[in-house]
Amino acid sequence: MLLALAAVVVVTWRLLVAATDERMATSLQAEVAEFRRLVDTGIDPRTGAAFGSVDDVLSAVLTYNQARPNEKFLAYVDGAYRYQSRVEAPVRLSDDARFTALVGSVSESRSGSYASGAGEVLYVAVPVSLDGAPGSGVVVAAFFADLEREAADSTARLMLVVGGLTSLAAAGGAWVVAGRILRPVRDVAETAQGITETDLSGRIEVPDGPGDELADLARSVNAMLDRVETGVAAQRRFLDDAGHELRTPITIVRGHLEVLDPTDPADVRDTVALVDDELDRMNRIVGELLLLARAEQPAFVRPHAVDVAALTAEVGRKVARLGDRDWVVEETAELDAVLDPQRVTQAVVALADNAVHVTAPGDRVVLGSRLVGDELRFRVTDSGPGIDPDDRTRLFERFARGPAGRGRSEGAGLGLAIVAAIAAAHGGRVELDSAPGRGATFTLVLPAHPAPSADGTVDDASATAEDPHPAGGTP
Template identity: 35%
Template sequence: MSPGGRRGPRVTARLRLTLSYVAFLLVAALVMSVCVWAVMRFVPNYPLTAANPKDLDMPIASRREILAAVVRACGIATAVLLVVGSVGGWWLAGRVLTPLQDLNAAARAAAEGDLSRRVGLRGARRDEFTDLADTFDAMLDRLERDLHAQRRFAANASHELRTPLAVLRALLDVARDDPQGTDLPVLLDRMDETTRRAGDLVAALLDLAALDHGALARRPVALDVIVEDALEDLRPEARERGVQVTARVDPATVPGDATLLARVVDNLLRNAVRHNLPAGGRVAVTLTGGDRVRLRVENDGALLDADRLAVALEPFARQVQAVVPGCGTSRGRSGPATSNGLGLPLTERIVTAHEGVLTLEPRPAGGVRATVTLEGTPDVPVGVR
């Protein structure tokens, strides 16, 4: 760049490639001419005669004339190569750079906000340009999906945040219109509940944002200890709700963040109890260790199909999440099971941040089977736990 931050004159890649082709041809022509001239130096420097006596009357070229003819021929050949190299090099450079022009057009459209355009070189011959185009198209696919998901999430979040604010305003308007007839303790309880729900929603939104932008510290974590602690905390609420909890927990160590993994386990277990049958429900917890650690939580509940269950990973999808383990918040051990529609999306994001997979399957008898699969570290000594 020139002084002051300004770029110099624009020279296209096509022109640079053409000049490179021409320069290469000229260098090759000059080298060949020098070689021919050097060979012609060995032409004898004495008068030449014809080998056939019948040709004695024909003029015989001298060494100087032969060298001059060679120089002229090399000059003409070099000029022809210069013209052919310029035209052919420009054409070849245009063909080579066509994928880059398509890539540039798609990038310019994306920069202007149109993420639907693709380079589309999948049917072309495989080379570095097609690999770059496929990578760019895959990036645009992911950006478009993320952008649409972000817009949906922002719209849903704004709607969810508007609801408690509207409730608070309505409560205040009622109290202002009839201050004498307002039951102050009931009003305060309802305002406290509404602000608590709004605070839980904001906290969940902040947690999701932190997972999207923060680096995850990965240390060996004894997942079996976390599961056992969560089960111990859960049993009083399970007895209160009449839910039977059975567990089979094997030693399992995974790399990750202990606090976030504890939140995953707590969400899955606690909500498996809360979103269960009204009476006589069951929750089965299984943890297996090894190279692939699997935590499985099954609960009783309503019958669901796989298509409807897939929507449960979408934020604020309460109609489905109300019967899926891990969809609500878990603020208190015995408090009401309130849901802000972000429990399962937050759980899924935590699992994904740990390079794991969360799958949901409907049980034939009703309810949901939630499985978390994580990379295990079986070689970690027991003392690390």
């Protein structure tokens, strides 16, 4: 802006100076023409008679020509100063011997510039003679050019002052605006500097609304930090959980190996069986922990169109092999929905396996699926001892077990946590309805996303809500 301002001021000043110089040159030429007309008539306008001498001509010329501001008329006779106009001037050119010598005795018209004490002087000197009259004269029209250009100089100075103030104001405004625009960038830097390996909670404040590119950048950085924090938290949970759960079987194995009697075949056989069982349990624990860690990744579920009725029937056939129970598929939802059938099967089988461990051979276990409003519900109902209200929330935590499962040694208490993770990955939840002495119903509740038909439309009939509590059924 400053460079542009300087260029504009210089160009404007030069144009104004050039216009002023052209005006002075035109004025001087006009004065010369006026002098010549007056002299060529040969008549003195003051008396109406012919001029009698060169002195009379010069006196008439200066009398009948009005000098402008910064303009001066002088008359010389035989090289000596004789007359000048009455307009005041910054310096007396009549007293300047060098200027008198320059213009006082010219024999032909001359124009040029002269450096006086008041700056540059532009002049035109015109010789004057009268037939039959002795002597010769010179009429000089002169402009004090620097004074005449003062208007152009003042305009340039004014432009510099106004432009400078405007530039300062623009710079101040740009500073404020740039500060507001670059604030998200500073926030990104400060947030990045404030993040440590133990504290990943820092986020960039983003104003509400669509915002601009920098706001989008801040949102992207926040989303990235969310993913990093989630990944680090999952890693820490995995390490904590693995360390917590694997410590016990390792201690058991080490303790039995330390007291092993190599010479006793029975002791060796029992110890090998125990170590093998503990290694299997450790393998299951590691596999389930890895599954929970993957549950927090975006690609954990791979949904696609699935026939829910067929899926429910297939799950019923699979769980029938879990134990000698009275397995009943009570109802099925008749629709094609978008979900991950493998993960849903895994969750329902885990619930069914949990039901096997809290019931006795021949007890009734009911499975089913139904569409309720915009929710798809897969349920598993057992006839076990039920769950105390105080244990309902804790059951879905990692390594938590209900009263009926605390005596089990083969499980790690991760089954219901995995079911909850599968439901959350689908955008759903797990519900529990139970009371001590009357069994429990676990319901996998998923958003119902009807699959589009071949022509790209969704069958609205499949989305009709059903009664969530049919007659004779357990909720």
